[in-house]
Amino acid sequence: DAKTTQPPSMDCAEGRAANLPCNHSTISGNEYVYWYRQIHSQGPQYIIHGLKNNETNEMASLIITEDRKSSTLILPHATLRDTAVYYCIVREAPINAGGTSYGKLTFGQGTILTVHP
Amino acid sequence: DGGITQSPKYLFRKEGQNVTLSCEQNLNHDAMYWYRQDPGQGLRLIYYSQIVNDFQKGDIAEGYSVSREKKESFPLTVTSAQKNPTAFYLCASSSISGLDTQYFGPGTRLTVL
Numbered sequence: 001d002a003k004t005t006q007p008p009s010m011d012c013a014e015g016r017a018a019n020l021p022c023n024h025s026t027i028s029g030n031e032y033v034y035w036y037r038q039i040h041s042q043g044p045q046y047i048i049h050g051l052k053n054n055e056t057n058e059m060a061s062l063i064i065t066e067d068r069k070s071s072t073l074i075l076p077h078a079t080l081r082d083t084a085v086y087y088c089i090v091r092e093a094p095i096n097a098g099g100t101s102y103g104k105l106t107f108g109q110g111t112i113l114t115v116h117p
Numbered sequence: 118d119g120g121i122t123q124s125p126k127y128l129f130r131k132e133g134q135n136v137t138l139s140c141e142q143n144l145n146h147d148a149m150y151w152y153r154q155d156p157g158q159g160l161r162l163i164y165y166s167q168i169v170n171d172f173q174k175g176d177i178a179e180g181y182s183v184s185r186e187k188k189e190s191f192p193l194t195v196t197s198a199q200k201n202p203t204a205f206y207l208c209a210s211s212s213i214s215g216l217d218t219q220y221f222g223p224g225t226r227l228t229v230l
Contacts, residue, residue: 034218041205043123043207043222043223044207046218046221107152107160107161108159109159110159
């Protein structure tokens with residue numbers, strides 16, 4: 001089961017900032033928060049990830065609360081092409097067994113972001 | 118261009134037939150993954166492979182099989198034992214399993230008639 005809770009849908013006006021919240025109250029100390037988005041009938045696109053500190057890249061900013069129980073993805077100037085399903089994912093810590101490691105991505109329902117003119 | 122390719126984009130098969138979905142990457146990634154997505158749902162992990170000639174079952178491996186004979190290729194076979202094979206199938210890869218970002222291919226939509 002997904003370890004995150006997101007609102008099922010949100011709207012945003014084109015050119016405005018889109019702020020997508022995510023709750024992950026059971027996150028462990030070594031688990032990262034990842035954000036992906038998926039446009040209809042395409043593969044998910046990686047956006048950003050973080051552990052404790054706020055992160056920013058060319059696509060978005062990620063704000064993680066000090067207690068790490070929630071985070072917000074910010075698209076600073078939303079465009080119509082940002083309309084997609086946005087997934088907040090807590091990535092399981094790798095489990096070392098026999099020299100191998102693996103960090104599973106568990107996708108929940110996500111938030112449908114609709115950017116309108 | 119570097120990336121992950123999946124072919125074909127749309128695939129139709131008759132019930133009871135096995136079908137193999139292709140996934141190729143030229144990113145020099147060690148790890149590769151197969152996910153399944155049903156309408157309105159998130160992704161579920163079918164199989165993953167951390168190195169060549171090794172692969173592990175994910176959460177819903179029943180009715181599926183994989184091989185990893187080459188680093189750049191990770192084909193998925195949907196067998197007749199899979200009860201509900203109609204779905205959107207996504208392949209992903211990452212440079213170091215468990216430690217690095219997974220990047221996804223464009224997906225294959227399989228419809229079993």
